[in-house]
Amino acid sequence: MAKLSGFPEYTPRERIVEQAVLDHLRRTFELHGFGSVETRAVEPLDVLLRKGEIDKEVYAVSRLHGAEAAELALHFDLTVPFARYVVENANDLDFPFRRHQIQKVWRGERPQQGRFREFTQADIDVVGRDVLPAHADVEVAQVMTEALGGLMELVGSPTAHATLQVANRKVLEGFYLGLGLADPTAVMQVVDKLDKVSPEKIRVMLAEIGVDDDSATKVLGLAEIVTTDTSFVQRVEALGVEHPLLAEGLAELEHVVGSIVAPERVTVTADLRIARGLDYYTGTVFETRLSGYEQLGSICSGGRYEKLAADNRSTYPGVGISLGVSRLLAALLADGLTTTRSVPSAVLVAVADESERAAADAVARTLRARGIATEVAPAAAKLGKQIRHAERRGIPFVVFAPAEPGGAHTVKDIRSGDQVEVDPATWTPPAADLRPQVVAPSPVPEEKNS
Amino acid sequence: MAKLSGFPEYTPRERIVEQAVLDHLRRTFELHGFGSVETRAVEPLDVLLRKGEIDKEVYAVSRLHGAEAAELALHFDLTVPFARYVVENANDLDFPFRRHQIQKVWRGERPQQGRFREFTQADIDVVGRDVLPAHADVEVAQVMTEALGGLMELVGSPTAHATLQVANRKVLEGFYLGLGLADPTAVMQVVDKLDKVSPEKIRVMLAEIGVDDDSATKVLGLAEIVTTDTSFVQRVEALGVEHPLLAEGLAELEHVVGSIVAPERVTVTADLRIARGLDYYTGTVFETRLSGYEQLGSICSGGRYEKLAADNRSTYPGVGISLGVSRLLAALLADGLTTTRSVPSAVLVAVADESERAAADAVARTLRARGIATEVAPAAAKLGKQIRHAERRGIPFVVFAPAEPGGAHTVKDIRSGDQVEVDPATWTPPAADLRPQVVAPSPVPEEKNS
Structure with missing residues (x-):
């Protein structure tokens, strides 16, 4: 049976990595008061x-x-369904309404490297009724940088680092208007190509839409500005362009970039190359790059909509960011991200003879009652076979019944081979062994599979 | 915009109830070593x-x-995709393979009370390669009774109680063959209707497929047998029918019913009315009734397949149970099951003036660092408005900045009105307030909305 191209399915071990990522995202979002919505x-x-x-x-x-x-x-994204959900449930929601949404979406695109037809996105948004304060932009950026920081830590590689790039459409549009350019949106869509196209080529494309050479120099000059603090304001002002919309955008962007408290492993930059010219944002815009994974492009993007949705009585301005979970995971898994085991079980209770099964079940019950994930050997077998069963799955501990009636149970750490007598009613594995742990790939590619 | 019939969407508060249910199911399954698979x-x-x-x-x-x-x-269920997954990944799986799978499924049925076009199922299965020991049947039943017991506790009503009904197709088929009936499957499909049709009517229907009156009496006699222990064996034997398949089925059923250790709020019965005549089970079969929700029918069903799947080299026998999460939740939510709050936040940090926002954000960061879900007031406002903001969402605590520089923060429990001075770096809400709690409806319907 051929697998369906573009519809990836994880092995049990890969799924544990995915669950760790999704659990981390949910925990971070909820810590900030963003509850879950599913549409x-x-x-x-x-x-x-x-x-x-x-x-x-x-x-x-x-x-x-x-x-x-x-x-x-x-649905092909989570923004359109969420906008509908907000309008449908407006009477029952408290605004500003914060939510996270982690769901699959589908696109009938031609499958290619890192592009799927079914994939998971993790979105956060804050939506207001008629008004939404500017610090909502700070809030979603703050939440997502913390989510990214935790993700970098989970991934484990010491060089894992994310950069949240922030810009503002008003800065770009106001700057172009200040230059006297008639169609700022067309300019923005050209600038958006700077990722893939050389500045020289951009200059040609700008000329094609009627931008004179001096203006093109300034347009490219603006796009070169990247700062890790609010000094971008002076650099923009030094270009000598003035427009009320530009001033408004600069103040907004200064507020956002100056307010985010970036966690470790995350840098926040004002980056005036970021235009997101194909989306309908009206102010702040976000993109995110991962060091070592530049080929993925932006793994986490978003921005502010003046009007996420509207009904007869109100408009609903919103600001949000969407993380492409599947695309990121696929790259990390391909690089060797894995887990310490393929099952949740921390303990295997051995069964030497089927007559011992009820007693083994009782031991397992005792362990589970204290939150220790435990399975019982599926078939009575000799010592060596039981240990191999645990080893294949990466289960760290095997519990054996007493050798003679009234004797003590023993537990073997199959990694070290250490074996000690224990009382199943009180013994607990080390905290780090209670759940499968995500294991980073070796930083040296040659040793990846060692 | 009209809602789509058959595609329910939860409010944020209802979604918290659903998450509590799904989290509980996942935790229970994983405690037993059943990892997650998604297809x-x-x-x-x-x-x-x-x-x-x-x-x-x-x-x-x-x-x-x-x-x-x-x-x-x-996909319209999770069994067909799982069977395909097992065959596709057979080389990478360790058998017997245990997994749980909690996903949405879709059916284009006419929507009606409690029947949806999109709904969530929670399945557990154990699948072997070529062989699967009989105690796998005990295992899936044991896991699901524990899941159900925890669910009854979560639901909170003191009368909440589930009954897992176990039967065995070999008992029914062997019994009918022992009576000399030519088409045991046809008889089973008639007996399957005992839920909705009177025994007299069943007798007529049996006559129509050629079952004589004496045999019909015995068929109905078998279907009457319900015991909470293994005494059903004697009662079946007392009917004086003999067949090797019957003997085999009785031994299997005796093993399953005699081995499950039922948790509180769950009864396990041998119930020989359970035929599941329309499914392809070959041995043990399960159904589950909930007291007070008999109209839902079986909320949790399954059984053993001799051949869940097959490829060129092997067959894959399996045993599993599937819980209809959406159907159960819809009934419980309709009866008033709810949560203590509509957001994850345990704490709201008040903002009396926008100049205080950075300080409020810092307080929130301190609390979140210790796992306390916290949000900051979206707009500067007077005391009363901040408290109402928290009340509307059910957030139990509001933290206020010091009244004068260098003073202490205060925290108000908005339920009691109690207000105390605290240090945000060390103060922690009571454990019960850290997360939204599922709240059972009042047992007296008249007081449901009080």
Whole structure:
């Protein structure tokens, strides 16, 4: 049976890595008061296509035995469903409303390296009713930098480092307007290509849309500005362009970059190359690069919408960031990220003879009652076979029944071979062995599989 | 915007209840060594339809801009995808392989009370390669009774009680063969209707498929046997029917019912009415009833397959149970199951003036560093407004900045109104307030909303 291209499925061991990542994200989001929302997998086709996303390859869904044409489709992101959810539940939500949403999304794209047709995203958003204070932008950035910092720690490599790049559409748009350029959006979409195209080529493309050479120099000069503090303000001002929208954007960006308290392993930069010209953001915009994984592009992007959604009475401004969990995980797993074991069990209770099974079950019950994940050997077998069973799964401890009636149980650490007498009613494995641990790949590629 | 019928979405508060249920299930499964597997949402149409499920209303999935006919469909259960996963990954799995799987499934059925088009199931299975010992049946039953016991405790109502009903297809089939009945499957499918149809009507239906009156009396006599211990064996034997398959089934059922150690709030019965005549089980079968929720039917069902899957070299016998999470939750939520708050936050840090925001953020950081979910007031406001903000969300504690520089922070329990001076670096809320708690509905319906 051929696997379906673009629909990855994890082995049990890979799934444990994914769970560790998702658990960490949820814990971080909840620590900041962002509760969970899940939306249904399908949306009416017209809702999905309304947002100008008509060129996205969506998956249509229809009843196999139904006569009607498809009216539903699988959601391709979590923003469109969340906007609908906010409007539908506006009466029951308290604004500003914070939520996180970790779900699968589907895109009928051609599968390629790191691009999937089914993948998991982790979004956080804050949405207000009619108004949303500027510090909401700081808040989502703060939460996501902490999530990224923890993720870098989980990944374990000493060089793992993330950079959150912050910009503001008002800065770019105001700057272009200040230069007297007629179509700032067109300019932004050209600048957005700086990732893939040389500045010389950008200059040619700018000329094609009517930007004179002096202005092009300033446009490129703005895009070169990257600072880890708020000194970008002076550097922009030094370019000598003025516009009220530019001033507003600079003040907003200064507030965001100056307020985030970055955790270890994360750098926050003001980076005026970041335009996100294809999205509908109206102020702050975010992208994120991972050192060593530059080829992934931005693994975590977002920004502020003046109008995430609207109904008859209100508009709902929002600001959010979305982390591409599957894309990041795929790269980390390919590089050897793994776990200490393939099962949750910390302990295997050996069964030397089927007549001992009830007693082994009782030992397992005693351990589980104290939160120790335990399995019982599936078949009675000799010592060596029981140990190999544990070794194959990476289960660190094997408990053996007393050699003679009334004797003591023994527990063997199968890594060291150490064996000691224990009372199953009180013995507890070291805390680090209670759950499978994520294990970083060796930093030297040659030793990766050693 | 009209909600989509059959695709329920939870409010933030309901979602917290769902998360508590799912977290409990996962924790229980993992304590027993059942790791998590997730499969993709879609299967090739031919895989889904192969299992004789052609009458199930599946949702076909196709690329909107693709020309080809639909070849994929959303999975309608977790058993078919898991069987495929086992065969695809057989080389990388250690057998017997235990896994749990908690995912959404989709059915294009007509929506009705408690029947959804998108819903969540929680499955556990043990699958062997070529062989699977009989105690695997005991194991999945044991794990699920513990999951159910914890669920009854979580639900909180003092009368919440689950009954796991165990039977064995070999007992029924062997008994019918011992009576000389030619088509035991047809008899089983009639007996399966005892839930909805009177014994008199069953007698008529049995006559229609050629079962004489004496045999019908014995068939109905067998279906009446329900015991909470292994005494069912004597009662079956007293009916005077003999067959090797019957003897084999009785021994298996005696082993399962005699081995499960039921937790509080769960009763295990041998119940010979349980046939599950429409499923492909070959030995042990399970159903589960919840007291007070009899109208839901079985909320948790399963059994043993001689051949869950097969490839060129091996067959994969399995035994599993599936819990209908959404159906159960919908009933409990409709009866008033709720939570102490609508957000994860245990603490709101008040902001009396925007100039205090950075200091408030620092207090929040201090609390979060010790695992206390904290949010900061979204807008500077007077005391009363900050307290109402917390009250609306059910956040139990509000921290206020010192009244004068160098003074102490105060924390107010908004339930009691008590206010005390605290040091944010050391103060911790009571453990019971750290996370939202699931709150049982009042047992007296009239007081439900008081």
